[in-house]
Amino acid sequence: xxxxxxxxxxxxxxxxxxxxxxxxxxxxxxxxxxxxxxxxxxxxxxxxxxxxxxxxxxxxxxxxxxxxxxxxxxxxxxxxxxxxxxxxxxxxxxxxxxxxxxxxxxxxxxxxxxxxxxxxxxxxxxxxxxxxxxxxxxxxxxxxxxxxxxxxxxxxxxxxxxxxxxxxxxxxxxxxxxxxxxxxxxxxxxxxxxxxxxxxxxxxxxxxxxxxxxxxxxxxxxxxxxxxxxxxxxxxxxxxxxxxxxxxxxxxxxxxxxxxxxxxxxxxxxxxxxxxxxxxxxxxxxxxxxxxxxxxxxxxxxxxxxxxxxxxxxxxxxxxxxxxxxxxxxxxxxxxxxxxxxxxxxxxxxxxxxxxxxxxxxxxxxxxxxxxxxxxxxxxxxxxxxxxxxxxxxxxxxxxxxxxxxxxx
Numbered sequence: 001x002x003x004x005x006x007x008x009x010x011x012x013x014x015x016x017x018x019x020x021x022x023x024x025x026x027x028x029x030x031x032x033x034x035x036x037x038x039x040x041x042x043x044x045x046x047x048x049x050x051x052x053x054x055x056x057x058x059x060x061x062x063x064x065x066x067x068x069x070x071x072x073x074x075x076x077x078x079x080x081x082x083x084x085x086x087x088x089x090x091x092x093x094x095x096x097x098x099x100x101x102x103x104x105x106x107x108x109x110x111x112x113x114x115x116x117x118x119x120x121x122x123x124x125x126x127x128x129x130x131x132x133x134x135x136x137x138x139x140x141x142x143x144x145x146x147x148x149x150x151x152x153x154x155x156x157x158x159x160x161x162x163x164x165x166x167x168x169x170x171x172x173x174x175x176x177x178x179x180x181x182x183x184x185x186x187x188x189x190x191x192x193x194x195x196x197x198x199x200x201x202x203x204x205x206x207x208x209x210x211x212x213x214x215x216x217x218x219x220x221x222x223x224x225x226x227x228x229x230x231x232x233x234x235x236x237x238x239x240x241x242x243x244x245x246x247x248x249x250x251x252x253x254x255x256x257x258x259x260x261x262x263x264x265x266x267x268x269x270x271x272x273x274x275x276x277x278x279x280x281x282x283x284x285x286x287x288x289x290x291x292x293x294x295x296x297x298x299x300x301x302x303x304x305x306x307x308x309x310x311x312x313x314x315x316x317x318x319x320x321x322x323x324x325x326x327x328x329x330x331x332x333x334x335x336x337x338x339x340x341x342x343x344x345x346x347x348x349x350x351x352x353x354x355x356x357x358x359x360x361x362x363x364x365x366x367x368x369x370x371x372x373x374x375x376x377x378x379x380x381x382x383x384x385x386x387x388x389x390x391x392x393x394x395x396x397x398x399x400x401x402x403x404x405x406x407x408x409x
Contacts, residue, residue, distance in 0.1 A: 001110070003125040003128055020126055024158045024162070031137050032108075036110060047105075050101075050105070058160065077196075079248065080248050085171065110134070188240035192242075204274065207256055207260055208270050221253065268280065274323060275323050282317075289375060305344070306346060313375070
């Protein structure tokens with residue numbers, strides 16, 4: 001009898017196959033040997049070789065799946081293999097060989113009788129196979145009555161089924177995870193933001209050049225994003241729409257273009273965005289503080305800004321947790337120098353030592369509050385009355401315009 005081995009490329013079919021390949025009962029196997037007329041040494045060895053070959057292909061796919069999952073497939077906003085695991089249809093196209101061989105193995109354990117049925121009425125292999133959903137007769141004997149080749153066949157079949165079932169389980173986990181994130185915009189946007197920060201850091205030199213070059217950053221993707229914004233789509237909804245819809249190059253192009261355009265509009269540097277994200281208010285306050293820090297008389301030994309002062313300034317600056325002390329130290333030194341500072345900031349090692357000391361001082365909390373109070377008072381004095389806090393390296397707008405911009409923060 002010829003059995004129908006067609007399956008729909010749906011999640012429901014995958015789940016059915018997952019259940020079938022999780023079955024490895026010895027009784028099913030022994031009854032299937034008789035039903036499939038696997039009754040000669042030659043047939044046993046031929047089927048064993050086929051299963052071993054199929055298992056090798058499945059283990060290869062399983063290894064790829066585990067690597068992709070370990071690399072953070074779900075945590076990545078875009079990958080170069082989105083389509084492969086985003087839907088059951090695409091996934092089954094990729095795993096076609098493993099699945100078709102699994103169905104052919106099921107066929108081997110079906111009743112082998114002559115049939116005159118029309119092709120449309122052929123029973124399905126997964127419903128008819130003794131190793132599938134088909135009814136089976138319990139055996140009164142175990143494997144001990146069979147030759148060693150049959151025992152090897154059963155062992156290889158169990159291994160193959162286990163690997164197939166594990167492979168399908170991983171596939172279903174990933175498709176379900178993608179589906180969940182696409183239906184939860186806040187979660188999608190969180191992943192977008194995490195990936196965006198990494199992309200900005202990896203391409204900051206490119207972004208800086210593009211900002212300075214003032215080149216046109218328009219593209220079909222950017223235009224589509226802008227249209228979605230005009231349709232009142234939130235950032236979360238836009239993230240959910242594009243999650244696992246772009247390859248790495250497309251995603252990087254989107255982030256870089258968005259960063260360049262945002263920087264041009266707001267005058268925020270790449271360093272500032274890396275240290276404070278989109279917290280424009282804190283960026284402006286830090287610009288003011290670093291420009292006028294000499295007013296707080298931070299001088300220490302040999303006309304240097306002392307380590308403890310720098311440590312307290314670092315804590316006040318409240319940078320993003322992922323940005324380290326060294327990155328902030330470089331930014332502060334550059335900003336202080338551009339502002340005409342007369343002192344020499346201590347090296348980052350001295351600041352690090354001071355931070356360690358402050359962590360163990362019982363009075364550090366009170367002193368920190370007093371330090372922050374003095375610094376806040378100085379910033380508040382200058383933030384509205386003086387220009388140049390929006391774009392440090394560009395021409396200063398008039399004070400009235402600056403005042404309006406500062407109020408918006």
